[in-house]
Amino acid sequence: MDKLKEIAKRAVEDxxxxxxxxxxxxxxxxxxxxxxxxxxxxxGPLKDEIDQLPVPVEPVDYEAVEGxxxxxxxxxxx
Amino acid sequence: xxxxxxxxxxxxxxxxxxxxxxxxxxxxxEGAKVMIADRNxxxxxxxxxxxxxxxxxxxxxxxxxxxxxxxxxMVDDTVSRFGALNxxxxxxxxxxxxxxxxxxxxxxxxxxxxxxxxxxxxxxxxAIPVIEQxxxxxxxxxxxxxxxxxxxxxxxxxxxxxxxxxxxLGAASQYTxxxxxxxxxxxxxxxxxxxxxxxxxxxxxxxxxETHPMGRIGRPEDIADTILFLSSDEAAYISGETIIVDGGSxxxxxxx
Numbered sequence: 001m002d003k004l005k006e007i008a009k010r011a012v013e014d015x016x017x018x019x020x021x022x023x024x025x026x027x028x029x030x031x032x033x034x035x036x037x038x039x040x041x042x043x044g045p046l047k048d049e050i051d052q053l054p055v056p057v058e059p060v061d062y063e064a065v066e067g068x069x070x071x072x073x074x075x076x077x078x
Numbered sequence: 079x080x081x082x083x084x085x086x087x088x089x090x091x092x093x094x095x096x097x098x099x100x101x102x103x104x105x106x107x108e109g110a111k112v113m114i115a116d117r118n119x120x121x122x123x124x125x126x127x128x129x130x131x132x133x134x135x136x137x138x139x140x141x142x143x144x145x146x147x148x149x150x151x152m153v154d155d156t157v158s159r160f161g162a163l164n165x166x167x168x169x170x171x172x173x174x175x176x177x178x179x180x181x182x183x184x185x186x187x188x189x190x191x192x193x194x195x196x197x198x199x200x201x202x203x204x205a206i207p208v209i210e211q212x213x214x215x216x217x218x219x220x221x222x223x224x225x226x227x228x229x230x231x232x233x234x235x236x237x238x239x240x241x242x243x244x245x246x247l248g249a250a251s252q253y254t255x256x257x258x259x260x261x262x263x264x265x266x267x268x269x270x271x272x273x274x275x276x277x278x279x280x281x282x283x284x285x286x287x288e289t290h291p292m293g294r295i296g297r298p299e300d301i302a303d304t305i306l307f308l309s310s311d312e313a314a315y316i317s318g319e320t321i322i323v324d325g326g327s328x329x330x331x332x333x334x
Contacts, residue, residue, distance in 0.1 A: 015275020016174040020189055023117040024142055027192075031185040055275045 001077055004038050004046070008069040011050050012057050022050055041076045082310045084109035087160040087212070089153070091143055091201055092170035094121035096270030097220060100298035101167050101305045102129060102136075108306060110165070111135035113156040117142045117170075135160070143170045143197030153204040163208040164215035165309045168198045168242075171220065173276050176232040187234045194238035195245070202249060206258060214257025216309045219246050220301070221264045223324050231276075239264075243320050250318030259317040261308045266324025268296040291326040300325070 007028060011018040021028060021042065029039045049069060057065055088105050092098035093114025102114050106129050114129070115138070116122045122138040129136035137159050141152040156163055172193045174186045198219060209215045224232070225239030246262035253260060267273055267286055273295070277283040287295045304323050307313055322328070 014175045015272065016172045016190075017186075018275070019118075019172055019272075020174075024144075027144075027189065031188070055271055056277060056279060058279050 001038070001073060003032050003034060004041060004073050004077075005070050007032065007042065008046060008050075008073060009066050012053065012062060012065050012069065013059075015056055018050060018053070022047060037077060041073060045072055045076050080108060082108040082306065082312070083165070085111070086164040086215070086309075087111045087113070087156065087162045088165035088167065088309070089113045089115060089156045089163055089205065090167040090169060091115045091141065091152075091197075092220075093138070093167075094118050094125045096169070096272060097265065097268060097298045097301045097305075098167065098169035099125050099128075100302035101169065103132065104299070104302040104306050105165075105309070106132040106136060108310075109133075111160045112137075113152075113159065114138045115141045115143075115152045115170070143201055144192040146200055149197075149200040149204050152201075153208055157208055162212040163205060164212050166201060166205045166209065166215075166217045167305055167309070168201055168217070168219045170197055170201075171222075171239075171272075173232055173235045173272055175276060176234055178230075179233055182234065190232070190234040190238050194235070195241045198242060198245065202245075202260075206253060209258050210256060215259075216313070217249070217258060217260040218305050218308045219260070219262045220305075221246075221262050221320060223264050223266045223322065223327070226264055226322070227328075246320060247318050254317040259308075259313065261313070261316060261318070262320040263301060263304050263308070264320055264322045264324070265301050266296055266322075266327045268298055268301060270298055289330070291329055294325070296323065296325055 011021045025043050088110045090098050090102050093102045094116035102112050105112050119140045126138045139152050139155045141148045176182050219242050221242040222239040224236040225243050229236035243262055246260055250260040
């Protein structure tokens with residue numbers, strides 16, 4: 001779960017990384033050695049949320065957005 | 079339409095957005111048959127709809143340029159659709175922000191090298207035989223000023239883009255005599271989704287524009303015009319070159 005939260009945080013704060021998460025998630029699954037359930041969350045509900053993020057997410061909004069994504073990850077993996 | 083690329087078949091990676099999209103639209107206006115290749119299939123569909131307002135001779139293909147099989151399929155689809163390949167524009171790229179060298183995550187290094195350098199290599203490797211069979215043509219690689227000047231925000235990105243410049247020179251030394259001109263463009267800051275996303279905030283990008291000699295950062299169309307030039311017969315005697323398109327940013331005095 002922590003790896004997925006780190007991926008989500010970077011997707012919020014780094015647009016280039018976000019593009020990898022959106023369009024080449026298998027690269028992250030391999031690189032970060034994600035479990036099957038984590039991979040499913042990355043490619044499913046987390047991607048759906050990341051797709052909706054503004055470009056860029058303003059720094060003042062990082063905490064709120066990352067908190068929302070962390071809640072989603074916890075909920076999806078519970 | 080003025081027909082500078084009439085009946086030419088062009089394949090543009092990263093063609094769904096930013097510089098690639100602008101080049102695709104410019105090429106279509108000039109009579110080219112255009113295949114856009116991008117991993118963002120949703121955005122590709124939008125750009126393809128724009129292209130179809132200009133020409134019926136446009137299509138899109140989904141590709142991750144770091145994957146050999148997908149790249150070969152991309153080239154095969156282009157030839158299958160349009161019967162030839164004359165122009166390849168390598169505009170696909172990714173910029174991940176990085177900490178100082180000693181703290182760089184090896185995974186990030188690999189991600190950037192895989193797309194920006196390995197991907198460009200794979201696209202050229204797959205396309206060159208087909209361009210030769212089509213009677214020759216042109217390849218335009220998109221580097222960056224980050225590949226020429228120091229770029230502290232992402233050393234892997236800068237190194238990959240420097241590699242694109244040297245790749246261009248070496249590839250041109252091998253294929254110019256065989257009818258394929260290979261050139262490169264090094265843009266400064268351009269108003270693309272990547273630049274906006276990597277700037278940290280909308281305010282940061284505005285500040286860059288305010289200090290620019292022209293009072294603005296580049297537009298994707300500024301780069302597309304140079305891509306068009308290098309792809310056309312107007313550049314028939316140019317190969318192995320890297321053209322800086324930065325609106326004169328290098329004329330600024332050092333910030334010391």
